[in-house]
Amino acid sequence: MPSVHTTEESSMDIQKIVLLGSGNLANHFGKYFIKNKINVTQVISRNKHTVTALSRKLKTLCDTSIEMIDRKADAYFLCVNDDSIKQLSxxxxxxxxxxxxxxxCSGSRSLEEIDDYFENRAVIWPLQSFGILSKLDWIRIPFFVESSHGATNAIEEFCKKLKWKYYPVDYVRRKRIHLAAVIANNFTNFNLIVADKILHSIDIPLEVLKPILNEGIENAFLNGPEQSQTGPAKRSDQKVIQFQLKELSGIMPEFKEIYKLYSQKIQDHYNRNSNLG
Ligand SMILES: NC(=O)c1ccc[n+]([C@@H]2O[C@H](COP(=O)([O-])OP(=O)(O)OC[C@H]3O[C@@H](n4cnc5c(N)ncnc54)[C@H](OP(=O)(O)O)[C@@H]3O)[C@@H](O)[C@H]2O)c1
Structure with missing residues (x-):
């Protein structure tokens, strides 16, 4: 069934944007918007140093005070810490x-985090890490969007204009996606920090892990993670597990608990019994 849009909905077109915040996301969004001919009329952020640097890059106006905000923009992107969204709105x-x-743009905060004084509220959450050095392939990033009724059309048109892959999802589903992403991505990266430290202890670069990791990720997406698990815990190889726990004692004893727990969970998952010492 075709969706029905009210006149009020269709009339909102996002042409002029104000960015609030001057951290990682504001930097990436700002550069990308300008490159795609979206007019960023101003950047507002409390940090004089970072807001000036960003506005220079974007060749736009900036200010440190919201009193000076451009009142004529079409959309205001709150690219600030999750905890500041409510008060800023x-x-x-x-x-x-x-x-x-x-x-x-938060994965873990509701639409209602934006004060209900505003009739038109939205969440555009990109499932991507925006480190300052991140290289981004924008058209592959999934954007999870949610909006108040009157803003839905404008948000969807905006995403289409930028050729973004966008998915309307409610807060319950967005929180779940965020949880899955934290486990899959952030925890994996922390494991790499540990692996790097272990390799560093024998002067070997992290790079040696790249082929096995790339192949592991490929396999997980190709055949499913359930089919792709390998390693001593999957094989329930107690000898190797005990040996590696001993090794860890000398390099990173604080990681032993996690190693034990993971090994146990993997064995439980694959229905094998074991007792780790
Ligand atoms: N980075 C990512 O990978 C990523 C991915 C998806 C979604 N997001 C979302 O994007 C939003 C921004 O994240 P980010 O990574 O860009 O954070 P960030 O790099 O830490 O930047 C946060 C910005 O918010 C400002 N800020 C902090 N507290 C504030 C306050 N009380 N009042 C006003 N401004 C304040 C900071 O100013 P100061 O410099 O003065 O502290 C800074 O400009 C968050 O909602 C986050 O969940 C981020």
Whole structure:
């Protein structure tokens, strides 16, 4: 069935943007918007140093105070820490008209985090790590979006204009996706920090792990993670497990608990019994 859009919905077109914040996401969004001919009219952020640097890169105006905010923009991207979204939106309600579109970009905060003074609220959450040095392939990034009724059309048109892969999801599903991403990505990266330290103790670069890791990830996506698990815990090889625990004592004893727990969980998962000492 074709969706019905009200006149109010269709009239909102996101052409002019104000970025709030000058951290990782604001930097990546800003550069990408400019490159795609979206007008970033201003960057507002409390940190004079980073806001000036970003506005120079974008060749746009900047300020450290929301009192100076451009009241005529179409959308305001709140690229600030999750904990600051609520208060910032309350503060903005003192300067912007209530029909303005406010967008936050957090995977773990609800749409209602934006003050209900604003009729048009949205979440655009990119499932991607935006480190300052990250190289991004924008058209492969999934964007999970949620919006108040009147803003849905504008958000979808905006994503289409940028050729983003976007998926409308509610908060319950967004939180679950975020949880899965933390486990799959952030925990894996921490394991790499540990692996790097272990290799560093014998002057071997992390690079040696690249082929096995790449192949492991490929396999997991090709055949499913269930089929792709390998290693001593999967084989329930107690000798190797005990030996590696001993090795860890000399390099990184604080990781032993996690090693034991993971080995146990993998064995439990594959229905084998074992007692780790
Ligand atoms: N980075 C990612 O990989 C990623 C991915 C998806 C979604 N996101 C979301 O994007 C948003 C921004 O994250 P980020 O990674 O860009 O964070 P970030 O690099 O830490 O930057 C945060 C920005 O928020 C400002 N800020 C912090 N506390 C504030 C406050 N109380 N009032 C006003 N401004 C404040 C910071 O200013 P100061 O420099 O003065 O502290 C900085 O400009 C978050 O909602 C996050 O969940 C991030």
């Amino acid at each position: 309350v503060d903005l309600s003192g300067f912007l008209s209530s029909d303005k579109l406010l967008i936050h």
